[in-house]
Amino acid sequence: MSGYKFSQKLTKYLNKIKNETGRKIKFLERSDLGIKGTTAAYRYNPQYILIIINPENHRSKGDIERSVAHEATHGYILHKLGFCLAEFHENMDDKYKMDVQLVFTMIEDIVVNKIIQNNGFPPFGHEYLPMVNKEIEIAHEGEEKGEIFYHKFTDDPHLEALLMISRYIIAWGFLRYYKLQLSDAEIINKFTSAFKRFYPDYYQFAAKIEEIIEKKDIFKGNDECKAILEILQFFKLSEGVELVRD
Numbered sequence: 001m002s003g004y005k006f007s008q009k010l011t012k013y014l015n016k017i018k019n020e021t022g023r024k025i026k027f028l029e030r031s032d033l034g035i036k037g038t039t040a041a042y043r044y045n046p047q048y049i050l051i052i053i054n055p056e057n058h059r060s061k062g063d064i065e066r067s068v069a070h071e072a073t074h075g076y077i078l079h080k081l082g083f084c085l086a087e088f089h090e091n092m093d094d095k096y097k098m099d100v101q102l103v104f105t106m107i108e109d110i111v112v113n114k115i116i117q118n119n120g121f122p123p124f125g126h127e128y129l130p131m132v133n134k135e136i137e138i139a140h141e142g143e144e145k146g147e148i149f150y151h152k153f154t155d156d157p158h159l160e161a162l163l164m165i166s167r168y169i170i171a172w173g174f175l176r177y178y179k180l181q182l183s184d185a186e187i188i189n190k191f192t193s194a195f196k197r198f199y200p201d202y203y204q205f206a207a208k209i210e211e212i213i214e215k216k217d218i219f220k221g222n223d224e225c226k227a228i229l230e231i232l233q234f235f236k237l238s239e240g241v242e243l244v245r246d
C-alpha cells in the first residue's frame, strides 16, 4: 500500500478494529483476485487481518478507503463477533472453494456493509449504482443475455450462476436492511424487480436464499453460521467444508 495515505477517519476505524480484534492489519498486492474486476479482498489468517489490493484497478481515494474499511470488517466479524469461516476438507478443488467462498461473501457483505455504514463509510462504492443500472438493462434482454454478461466475470458456469444470484441477494439486502436515499433505493428496486421478471430460473434460487436469511438474524454470528450452512446444503455444497469459528 505504498503511496497511499489514509484519512483520519479510516485510520481511526482501522485502529479500532486492530484494538478490538488484537490483530495487526497487513496489506498485500495481487492482481488476480478470483472474480474479474475485484479491487480488494480479505484473506483469513489466524494472526493478521490480511487485505489484498489489486494495484491494477484504479479507483478514487474515497472508493479505495471504503474498500479497505470493507475488507478489514470481514476480519472484524470473524475475530471479534464470532462469525464463521470455511475450513475445507483436504483435496477440495479451487472451483469448489470459490463457490463456497461466494456463498459466504453474499451473506457476510450484507453485514459488513451495514457495519461500515454505521461507522461513517458509504455502504457501496461509486461504481455500484452505475453497474446496477447496466444490469437492469441487461436483464431486460432476457436470461441468455444475462448469462453472457456475467460470464465475463468468470469462466466457471457454476460460479457464474452463484454470482448472478449473489447480485440479487446483495441488492435485496440493501433494500431490506439499510437506510438509503430514495433515488438509490429506486434503482436497486428496479434491479430486483427486473431480476425476478427476466431471470425466473435464477430467481427461484434467490428466493429460497431470501427465505433462509429472513428466518434468521444474520447480523448475529450464530444465526449467520446457520444461514450459511443451510444455503450451502441447499446448493449441495456443504460436503467438503466445515464451518468453524476463529
Ligand SMILES: [Zn+2]
Pocket: 070, 071, 074, 105, 108, 109, 112
Ligand atoms: Zn466483502
